Amino acid sequence: MGKKSKRNTPKPNSNRAEKLAERRAAQEQASTAVVRPFEGLAAECDLVAMREFVPTATAPLTLRDGNRLLNLATVLPGAVAALVRSEDDVPTGYIAVQVQAEPADPAVGFGFSAQWATTVEPGESLNSAPLDAVTPTFADIVDADAVLDITVHKDFNWWIPEGVAPDAEVAATVERANQAIMPSARLDGLNAAWWVDAGDKAHLRWVRPEGEDDLMLALARLHAAGKLNLGEGSRFAGSFRTHGLLVPVFDLDNERHASEWTPAATELGERLVEALAIDTPLTSEERRSRDGIRSRQVTLR
Template identity: 35%
Template sequence: MIARRPAPQRPGTRPSRVAAGSTAARRRSAEPGPDGPIGAIGVVGPREPCPCGSGRRYKACHGERSRPAPVLRPFLGRRDEPDLVALRELVPSATAPVILAADHLAKHPEHADRRITLCTMLPQAAPALVREDGEILVAMQTALPGLDASRDIAGALLAALDAEPGNVVDAPAASSPRLVEQRPDGLAGLPRLTDLLDPAPLEITVHPGFGWWLPPSDDDSGPNQEVAAMLERANATVVPTVRLSAVSAAYWCHPSDRWHLRWALPLAAPAGAATDPAATDPTAADRAATDSADVGDAARSEEALLDALARLAAAERLTVGPGTRFVGFFRADGLVIPVWDLAADTAAERCEEPAAALGLAYREALADPTPLTAQERRVRAGLVGRSLTLR
């Protein structure tokens, strides 16, 4: 994923004065601004200093058009939230069969027999496709994601359910800012992946390539030359990846001449937060706490998670085996993903036992109620300094 970072704003030199009775002073907006109603704030040119005195340009202050914010944790409420984040950010080629939720099937019984596979990526980064036999493939990684990955995937799945066999779903992201701004109910009116899928955790298969793009052939005939060339190019981009079995959402990978372990750690639902960030159901928070990852493994907050990592690092226990080195972490879709460098030629199987031991130590560190020591606070500051946020 490529981070999209807003350009830094250059503060103006001084606020402009709006003369009483001038055209600018007479123009007022009835819409609320960041500090309340902006009827008392004069309207000036977009590149002029804002009359509120903030020092920012008007277009970046009270003249800024309100836009819907991206959803921080699109898969909040799923027990397999860390694996869903990994499929979207870490894993190049993987598939997982899914079934539709009972509530959806009650409303659409015609979808009961549909075979659906959630996958990492499809040819040309398409959101979804329907094979000739009716099987649906829905991608986690697409070219132009919107404000909420969960709603984008759900929208692609619904479009595929209505599409004819043999078609590629190439609709824009359901939660693209342009489409959301046109909806009177905004993001809240769009279904999420959580609404459409059965809550059972995914059964993920990681593949060495994209051979699964091709449907099974009855006569064992291979693809034509053009398709074979496309598949060869796609396979050349795949980083060898293995999902560990001893712990959840930990992935060994071998990019070029390096070996890494990346582990998406679970977080509990924020206190008082609904399963759906755009929903208003007062019971949703309880469902989120129940449906999230196991309570013993899920930190109650990112702060608690970083405290636990700092305790382990200060005690020199933040390791996944001899010759490994913790190099930092990054944030993706609201979760923290620590990364370790592994010793050269370390096979994925050799990470299983150390990862399981680290998982137990991490759980103990999460349960430690004592404040961090001075040394642990220094270590924690160093960990935060080695972090990166993917957007």
């Protein structure tokens, strides 16, 4: 027998070997990633929204114990995991859901950040959350039954504490971040229904708490009946799945303000609830709708 060809074997320490090692590490992390990390939290859907597509927002967190003020934030300066600063001479912590170093289990990463932010002194920041076997989860630190009272900001000026004059570099960083913002709003009275103005059109991205299979059937029933929309000036654009949840997306007329879509979105939510209660098999037309929706579906995480 001839010798085995080494043509496709990368040389040690070569660029190709390094890229292959990075790819294997990414595949291993993906295989161990938790599918639905925030399951069981009342704020699950809004947590997913803030993590995936809300640009600039904050929300106070209700802790299981401890009296330090702690806030959730979409993103912090430098994409750090957490920081603590003094506000009115009170130590106030912030933990970010959009971070540069992504943990395999976000719930554990947030748990470490939250615990860290309740113990260090103002002026400290945490670049990433190192995880180990004893790292608490987010649900260990915060009240799992508490919903988020979210403040959606128009810009990132809240990065600069009130009364503090930023230096030129910090001001430039905030200005660059502000220029990248797409206006967003959370529709009143609806769980995790988010409007965003993307420029040429607006979108509704609605993070739903139902199981993916059940929600897919409900979407198919409404689509087949011509009821999967928010009325004139809207159309169902597709859906994506992230963190174990399904997110239907609708294109909207951007000439209308976010609040103008609330009544139609409320009605759509009621139609979805009714469709979710139906347990009969799909009709042939509903199956075609389901297959069409699935063909346009993408997975983010």
